[in-house]
Amino acid sequence: MRRGFVTVDAGRRSRQRSDEHHPGCRQDDSGSMSQPGGRLKTRLSRLSRRLSSVLLAGTLVLSGTVAQASPRIELEFPTWQAEEPGAAQFWKEAKTAFEQTHPDVWINLYQVPFKDFTDKMTLRFASDNPPQIVQLPTRNVQQFAAQNWLAALDDFLARSDIPATYTRLGDDMQWNGKTIGVPLMEYGMVLFYNERLLKQAGVTYPTTEAQLLKAISATTDPARGTFGWGATTMQHPNIYTDWASWATAEGASLYKKGDYNFTDPKVVQAIDHLRIALRHAPSGVSTESARQLFLDGKIAMFRDGPWIAPLLKKVRPENRPFMKMGMMPFTIVPGGISNSIHIPVQIDAQRRVLVWQFIQMLSTPEWQARFALETGSPPPRRNALTPAQIESHPDLAISLVSLEHARNLFPDVPAARANFNQISQLVAEAGMRLINSDTPTASILADLQSDLQKRVPLR
């Protein structure tokens, strides 16, 4: 600011000096009709001097500002968790801790809604302007990797204990033989249920699929505005997660030998069972709305990741004792890596090292334990929690057991991963037919299989 004032003064002085040296100019200005060309010339000359002064002043002010701002390196970190209960606290603490150990770094942590997140990241990468710290839903990682947007981390990983201590650093983080990210959150699906609604319907917490379907039917009463099952019933790629979860839980797979497997009788049967559940779910709701309806006591049961557990604390006190979390009533638990952290290819070496240091800080046992305790989700690092910590957090204990039994529900076919968005969109379209029509499930799945093979061939 001080520099700015000095410069403006200097500009004024310069103008005064100019007037003193050319007193005739002012005379001419005041109305003399003689020498019009000369007058224009003088005017132009003064205008040019004024412009120069303004430009000089502006440059000095800007250079002062830049000089003052330059010591701090910004690491931009957009996330959908910056305002999420549990995760928000964790990220704020991580940011503060890292900035304390790196006084020259400022982590610009900010919220981007989940539904817009992938689109915004796509646009940022496509415009060659990605954020420095990149968090991605793991289902989209391969699509970003296919564009060569994510840096290989193998050199960094080789000098760390992450490969030896993390539970999964498998296929999901690999692209063309390189590791392109580090998992942030792994999960096995869990069942959230409203014990009061189950009790009112005369059923108990289900432990088998048959019991689950029976409980769903028993707790549904549209006249009272209560539904037995909560799921995504409007067109959204999350329908893919519903399908893959149910199929995986029944031991079926949507892919076989590198191709689609939607016509497999086991898949048809699993989706048929899901259809029964969906008939008892509120229509036209998004995943977020289904969660909210559960928290409002309108839905008896729904399947989700353990990250929903912190939301239960926000439920009205009279409902809170009845909101519970349990294991999925299947022998196989569907799961996977929820999201991961990456370094973009486009950033410079200095920032790349700083982001890696941030990732490394998050991977330490202390921060992994903190992550688990604050978000209620199991950390990817093995044995990060002490038995006492697990015992004092019953929901976390369930999440850990669930993760232990989890089987990845996302495709293991590279071509399917690279085209996941389009595949999930086509599955969502078929999902809407499943909900809204009476067409037999086998027929819907056969149409889907042929549509997928035509539009997104895997071979």
Added chain:
Amino acid sequence: MNRPAQLSGSITSAATPAQTALRRRGKLSRRDTRVAAALLLPALLCVVGLIGYPMYLVVSMSFREGLGINFMNPSSSRFGLKNYCAVLSDPATWHSTMITLIYTAGSILPAFMIGLGLAVLLNQHFPGRRVMRGLAMLPWAVPSVLTSIAFLWLLDASYGVVNYLLRLSGLVTHDIAWFSASQTALLAVTLPTIWKSFPFFTLTFLAAMQGIPAELYEAAKIDRANRWERFRYITWPGVRGPAVLALVLNSLWAFREFDIIFVTTGGGPARATETLGIRAYLDAFSYFKVGEAAVLGMLMLALALIFVLLARRPLKKEFF
């Protein structure tokens, strides 16, 4: 003998100032042209930079083949006609074109009728007319996203007020999933568009109606013309010109509408509301098929151009 020479000399000497003046005028006119060009230059640069360059990019991208999204270096992909072949031979494109046309006509025609009816009402003298005029304009000022959210709640299948009222009146016995059932989704996305579009028509008609002399109506009354005849022979000819213009503008806006459909249905269920704009967006940002998305953009441009060419005649008749 000298005379012709003298004459020619006098002509020459007489023509010289005129020729000089002409030459000077020519010079001046050239100078004026240069000044005019210099003054136009910023505007031309803006047009080239803000319209020409993006258009060039879209055209260029439409010829770039393969999966990939890199706005900074589009030329890294292969050049060819594959995108055009893929998009134009895909039945889904023509399905989306049909949905776009139905959506445009289905939202604009009712909005036109409501706008006209409301303008006729608001043109009458009654207490609170100013307030009512202000209120009628309100939907136009509401952002599309908020409009969409409001309609999502109104038409919510399980807890929406519309289904509640329909059930209460006995018109339906079960909940209608307005936005998620293929049969009703297009109607459901059309309703918020109508709600948002009609105030523009009202405003245009009302402004035109204010310019119709009251004496015409008085004379018509003396001639015992009824309400319909007064509307048919006085009001309508007075508002016809602005009506055509408003219709053209609103149709183009509805044709490229994105926000309301994206927020409410995202193009679903099962492509029931997948307009060309939504499809282009999904192709580019979800499937990374920027080339195909650019072809869809070109198709939209071509359709809009055809519409404008068709509308040229009535516009010319009214305004030029």
